[in-house]
Amino acid sequence: MNWKTFYALLARDGHIARRNLIMTLVQILLQPLLFTFVFGRVLTSGGMIRSQFRSVLLPGVISISMVIAGIQAVAMPLISEFQFSREIEDRLLAPIENSWLAVEKILAGMFQALAAGLVVIPGAWVTMGSVNISYDHPVAFVGVCLLVALLAASGGLALGCSVGQTQIGLMFSLIMTPMLMFGCVYYPWSFLHVFPEIQYMVLLNPVVYASEGLRGALVPQIPHIAGWITTSVLAFADILLVTIGIRKFKRKAVS
């Protein structure tokens, strides 16, 4: 393992993320923040939705912003770098194992996912007004955030190595949209009990555990899936996606 090279690769990704900062922020945050404004502010203030909904919405919006940010940060550049020109070779020729380059991509994606999650909190606060947040579980909150960031970044790696340039649109409509709609982002999981089939089917979606885990850490007064379940499922999904992602990356790196 070659720390100097690893650090330099990370610095390169950081440099590009900083250069595209504003664009990336708009791309990731505009949609969830507008959503929180309409549903969390306009509709609750008008009385169409109970104001308690804000507390349901905040953890969900943090989770989905982190997931989308992490996936995009890793998958989008990878998809184009693996194309015809094989830009990725610029870094594959650096003196480091190819699998460590994959690890570096995951780490860089995690930073971007965490940054997105951190920006959403004050952003949602501004658009929605006050939310009853519990400050009793800081360790659980940080822990869940790290697990979600890893989930997003390793998922991005696995997707980035499996999807071609022409399928990006399909990736969004086939993977991202259902993940968002059935990710318990806008409602707690227990509310799905009126649709039992759907309630158990969505358990396959890792975003459910991300949203519910954050709900447990931030707004424990709202019904949520038990913390030990969300944590262990997230950890399991992380290990699985990291393994798949690195293996796919290594296979795709050489012809």
Next chain:
Amino acid sequence: MGLGIRIENLRKVYNTPAPSALGARGFSFGPVRSSRKERQEKRKERKKKIEIVAVDGITLAIHPGEIFGLLGPNGAGKSTTIGILTTRTEPTSGRAIVGEFDVWKQQVQAKRVIGVVPQRPNLDFALTTRELLLFHGAYFGQSVRERTRRADEELEKFKLTDRADQMVRELSGGMMQRLSIARAMMHDPEVLFLDEPSAGLDPQTRLMLWEIIRGYGKLGKTIVLTTHYMEEADELCERLAIIDHGKIIAQGTPQDLKSSIPGGYVLRLRFDRATQALFAQIRELPGVTDVRSTDPTAADIYADRGGSLVGSLVNAAQAEGVEVRDVHIQEPSLENLFLHHTGRSLRE
């Protein structure tokens, strides 16, 4: 001091699905209706895989500090060989050793001592020209001061200083090619691989590039380049291997290789019709070493002289009642060597 390279019985077979597997899928509104049997056949065809042997048992030794050329037509296996030597393509079997490192077992050590200029620039499009070189230096562990100094030198050397702060994706093709070479030299590698370095460069830049490659060779570095330009191989390389269909068909210094062709000159003749008797007569002419008939009305004549032979060739043809349609004289060159070994011209 440069490092030597050994290649032992290297093979690379690509398994690509048959082209029909890619083209036949999809949906059509047209009136095309295929019978069930046809569809079954199509499905079978899809499952079939085409095996492409790109490198077919190459064994080669490149000495430390020499400029070595791999010469061959498109698709001969040059780029695949370079790909294997530079950790980008995994060999099906065989070994490739750079210095003391087995490229596929000690990848990181091997990557540290090589510089690579690929056939298509694989530059990092998200950076500017200068940043690309600076980050490349950082990947190889250079200090800030060292990489800044070296980046400025390389930019100057490749006449890219005025483009230093431009995004790489905005550069022209020739500039990208130059930057790609600058990047390969940035970490001062002991072995430099250049895959078709002068493709897409104008003649002036090509001369500049040759000068830079020669200069780098004088520092005692090992340089391996591929080319399908005869002049480049002749001009630049100390030793050459000629590759066709994944096999080495000849190797040695350009001088040795050229003198190994019988006669040296090649006269390519075309007649209105051909008789075996005429070929036999030509073979008897003074100076002719070999006659090869490429198709019934054409022949390649290997001889130790060129123009002075034309008169007697025409006389011999007239005596047989055959008319000469075309005569082309080729001076001793690597092109003739390739023709001699493969029966094809490099450009065909």
